[in-house]
Amino acid sequence: MPLLRAEAEEKRHVPAPPLLIGDYEKLEIYAFEMEAEIASLEEKLMASVGEREEALTRNGILETELEALSNQLNTTNSELKLMGDEITSLTLRLDESESLSRSLKANHDFILREKEEMEMQLTDALLEFETKKSTWLTAEKVLLDTDEKCKSKIARLSEDLVKVKSEMESCQNLCKNLQKNLSSSEENAKAERKCSMARSLEIAQLKNGFEMLEITRLICEVELLTARKTAEELSEKLINMEVKAQNPIVCYDLTCDLAKESMNKEMLSNNIEKTKLRMKLRSTQAKLDAFRGRYMEAVDEMELMNKKFEAASTKLKERLASYGIEILNLKKQLSTKD
Structure with a gap:
């Protein structure tokens, strides 16, 4: 440019x-x-x-x-x-969670059904325990009544035994007096033997009567000892029966505690706890059946002991009555002789 x-x-x-x-x-x-x-x-x-x-x-x-x-x-x-x-992993997890929720729902429904069944079984067991409790209470009342009756019988029998002991002591004193009289009569009979044969026969009869009286006294003492032993055995049986009568209440309290514990744990329990509860119920039923059998055996044994005791007491009373009659006869003979 x-x-x-x-x-x-x-x-x-x-x-x-x-x-x-x-x-x-x-x-x-x-x-x-x-x-x-x-x-x-x-x-x-x-x-x-x-x-x-x-x-x-x-x-x-x-x-x-x-x-x-x-x-x-x-x-x-x-x-x-x-x-x-x-997203794919979340979808997979969602599917897994849905399947898990379905399985959990099924398990929840199953657990609810099991819970309802266990509640029904527990209510049945509690009703059965209540009925058994009422029966045991009635049995306990009957047992207490029989215990009081037996105690009153034992008291009466002890009083009778005291009376018999006093009578036996009086009889022993009477026998001693008779022995003294017999010895004196024997001395008199030796002096008067040459005078009267009838007197010697009466003395022999008195000796025989005294020997019979001694024999009856020994028999009465033996029967008195046997009656004491039977009374002691009967009191021990009554004490054992009282202890045994208290055991079912303790067993019932234990079963009630177990039922309460199982009811408290039933929300977390499964089939294993259900089987445990069934086994416990079966064991308690077996224990109750065994105790019922032992109770019936004890009642039968107690009735048998009462019968034996009554028979022994009647025999003792009869022997004592016969012994008193013999003593009265001897007194009459001695009075007539004098």
Whole structure:
């Protein structure tokens, strides 16, 4: 551009022919126009260069942004893949949890059914225990009544034994007196033996009567000892029966405690605890049956002992009555002899 301007200046200073002056002016005008146009084109070129540089910078920025977006896209794709994997795992877990919830629901329903069955069984067992408790209470009342009756009988028999002992002591004293009288009568009989044979016969009869009286006294003492032994055995039997009568209440209390504990644990128990409860119920039933058998045997044995005791007491009373009659007869004989 400066070269063109210099050439134009040189052409202005060079003299030109008159014919070319008009063309030259036109050319100058055209040159000025061209210069203006070139200047405008240069400005446009500079503007386009600036725009190009700005576009390049924008392109670089866009490329960096595109790279960042591509990186973000890759990360989002990887995250989407991870999310897809997590979604698949969550769906699998959801399916597993649904199956587990179904199984838990089935187990819950089964446990509820088992609970209802166990509640029914426990109510039946409690009702059975209540009935057995009432029967045992009635049996205990009957046993206490029989115990009181037996105690009263033992008291009466002890009083009778005291009376018999006193009578035996009186009989012993009477026997001693009779022995003294017999010895004196024997001495008198020795002195009067030559006078009367009838007197000697009476003395022999008195000796026989005294011997019989001694024999009956010994028999009465033996029967008294046997009656004491039977009374002691009967009292021991009554004490054992009282202890045995207290045992079913303790057994019932234990079974009730077990039932309460099983009811407290029934929400967490399963089939094993159910079988344990059944085994415990069976064992308690077996114990109750065994105790019922032993109780019946003890009652039968007690009745037999009462019968034996009554028979022995009646025999003793009969013997004592006969012994008293014999003593009265001896007293009458001695009074008639005197």
